[in-house]
Amino acid sequence: MSPDADPQAGARLKARGLRIALAVTAALAVEALRGADLPILAPMIALQILATAQRPPGAKMLAMLFGAAAASSLVAWVIAAFTVSIPGAYPLGMGVLYLWCFALAMHPKTRPLGAMALTMTIVVGALSAASTGAAAGLALSLVLSILAGAAVVYLAFAALPGPPPPAAAAGPQAGADADADAEAEAEDDIAEPAGVPAPEISVAFRAALATLTMLPLHLWLTADGGVAAMPVLFTCSSMLRQPGVAASLRDSLTRLAGTAAGGAAAAGVHALTLMHGEATLALAMVATLSLGFAWRMSGGALQAQVWLPGFVTFLALYGMTLSPSLGGDEVAASERLWQVAVGAVYTVCAVSLLAPLARRISGRRAGLRPV
Numbered sequence: 001m002s003p004d005a006d007p008q009a010g011a012r013l014k015a016r017g018l019r020i021a022l023a024v025t026a027a028l029a030v031e032a033l034r035g036a037d038l039p040i041l042a043p044m045i046a047l048q049i050l051a052t053a054q055r056p057p058g059a060k061m062l063a064m065l066f067g068a069a070a071a072s073s074l075v076a077w078v079i080a081a082f083t084v085s086i087p088g089a090y091p092l093g094m095g096v097l098y099l100w101c102f103a104l105a106m107h108p109k110t111r112p113l114g115a116m117a118l119t120m121t122i123v124v125g126a127l128s129a130a131s132t133g134a135a136a137g138l139a140l141s142l143v144l145s146i147l148a149g150a151a152v153v154y155l156a157f158a159a160l161p162g163p164p165p166p167a168a169a170a171g172p173q174a175g176a177d178a179d180a181d182a183e184a185e186a187e188d189d190i191a192e193p194a195g196v197p198a199p200e201i202s203v204a205f206r207a208a209l210a211t212l213t214m215l216p217l218h219l220w221l222t223a224d225g226g227v228a229a230m231p232v233l234f235t236c237s238s239m240l241r242q243p244g245v246a247a248s249l250r251d252s253l254t255r256l257a258g259t260a261a262g263g264a265a266a267a268g269v270h271a272l273t274l275m276h277g278e279a280t281l282a283l284a285m286v287a288t289l290s291l292g293f294a295w296r297m298s299g300g301a302l303q304a305q306v307w308l309p310g311f312v313t314f315l316a317l318y319g320m321t322l323s324p325s326l327g328g329d330e331v332a333a334s335e336r337l338w339q340v341a342v343g344a345v346y347t348v349c350a351v352s353l354l355a356p357l358a359r360r361i362s363g364r365r366a367g368l369r370p371v
Contacts (some may be wrong), residue, residue: 012054015162017294020050023156024294024315025287030148032279032322037141040319041123041276043235045157047315048115051297051308057112059108062150065116069146072101072117073124077135080128095215097121102207105241107299115241122233129222129229166361179357205361212238213259213350217343231316231336232343235259238312239347243306260304262313263337265289270321313340 023046031039049057049065057065073099101121107112123142127135169245217236222231239255269289273282293311297304317336 011163013298015053015160016050017291017298019156019160019162020047020294020297021287021291022159023047023050023075023152024290024311025283026155027149027152028319028322030152030288031145034144036145037138037146037323038123038145038319039322040196040230040234040316041119041142041145042149043319044154044312045116045117045146046152047311049112049120049149049153050156051304052111052115053153056154057150061112064113065150066146067118068104068113068117072097072120073142076124077128077132080125080135081132088325091215091219094125094218095211098211098214098218098234099207102210102240103117103203106206118232118237118241122237125218126222126229126233137173149152192198209354210237211352212354213240213347215347221339221343231313231320232339234316235262235309235313235340236343236347238309239344240351242309243301254302255309256305256341256344256348258308258310259313260310261307262293262310262342263317263340266314266317266321267337269318273321286318309344313344316340321322 024043027043027046028039031042038043079090079093079097083093085352098118098121101114101117103114104110105118107114120142124135127138213237214233218229218233221232237371239259242255269282269285272285290311293314296307297311316341320336
C-alpha cells in the first residue's frame with residue numbers, strides 16, 4: 001500500500017521521519033554535552049530502532065534489546081581477549097558472531113535486535129582490537145550511551161506519536177488488531193512496496209553472504225588496532241542489511257551515491273563547525289540534515305535502502321569528530337571519508353560477485369526439496 005493511496009500510511013511515514021530526526025539530534029546533543037567517549041552510539045541506536053519500530057518498545061522488547069547488546073558486546077570482547085594467541089580462532093569467532101547478528105537483522109521479526117547486536121559488535125570489536133582494556137574501561141560509558149539512545153526513542157514517540165490506529169474505536173481487541181495490521185502495512189511501505197521484487201536469496205544465505213563480505217573488511221581494518229574502522233564498518237553493515245544491494249548496477253550506484261552524500265554532509269558540518277566554533281550552529285545543521293535524511297528514507301523501500309546507509313555514514317563520520325578519546329578533531333571527517341567510500345565500493349563489488357553463487361546454491365537446494 002502506497003502512502004499516496006492511504007493518507008494514514010503517509011501520515012505514519014511522516015511521523016516516523018520526524019521522530020528519527022528529533023531522536024538523532026537529541027541523542028547526539030546529549031552525548032556531546034556529557035563528553036561521551038563514543039558519541040555516535042546513542043544516535044546510532046536511536047536510528048536503528050526508529051527505522052523499524054512503529055511504536056515505543058515495550059518492557060519485553062527493551063529487555064531483549066539490552067540482552068542482544070550485552071550478549072554481542074561480551075562475546076566480541078571475549079573473542080578479542082582470549083583468541084589472540086590461537087591461530088585462526090579470532091576470524092572464526094568473529095565470523096560466527098557476525099553470522100548471528102546478520103541473521104537476526106535480516107529476519108522480519110528480529111530486525112531491531114539484529115541492528116542492536118550489529119552496532120555493539122562493531123563498537124566493541126573495534127575497541128577490543130585496539131585494546132581489550134580500553135574496551136572494558138569504556139563499558140560504563142557504553143551503557144550510558146545505550147540508555148541515552150533508548151530514552152530519546154521514548155521522547156520521540158511521546159512528542160510525535162503519529163495518527164491513531166484506524167479502528168481503535170471498535171473496541172480494545174479490534175483496535176489492537178487494526179494497530180497490528182497498520183504496523184505491518186507501514187513496515188511493508190518501508191521494506192517491500194509494490195513493484196519491488198522480493199529477495200531471491202533466503203535469510204540464511206543473505207546472512208552468510210553478508211558475513212563473508214563483512215569479515216575480511218573487519219579483519220583488515222582492525223589489524224593495526226585502528227578505531228577509525230568503526231565508520232566504515234557501520235556503513236557497510238547498513239548497506240549489507242538492505243535487500244537487493246546487488247540487484248543491479250544502477251541500484252548499487254544509487255546506494256553508493258547515498259553513502260557519498262552522507263559523508264559529504266559530515267565533512268561539511270565538521271568544516272563549518274571548525275570555522276565558526278558555534279555549538280548552536282552545529283546543532284542546527286545536524287537537525288536540518290537529520291530531517292533531510294529521515295524525509296528521504298520515508299519515501300519508500302528504495303529510498304530507505306539508499307538513504308539509510310547515507311544517514312549512518314553521516315552519523316558515524318561526524319560523531320567520531322566529537323569523541324574526546326577516539327581521535328576527535330584531530331582527524332577530520334573529510335579524512336575518513338575516503339575510507340568509507342572505499343569500504344562502500346568494496347561492499348558492492350563483493351556482494352555483486354558472491355550473490356550469483358548464493359542464488360545458484362539456494363536454487364539447487366530448492367530443487368532438491370521433495371514436493
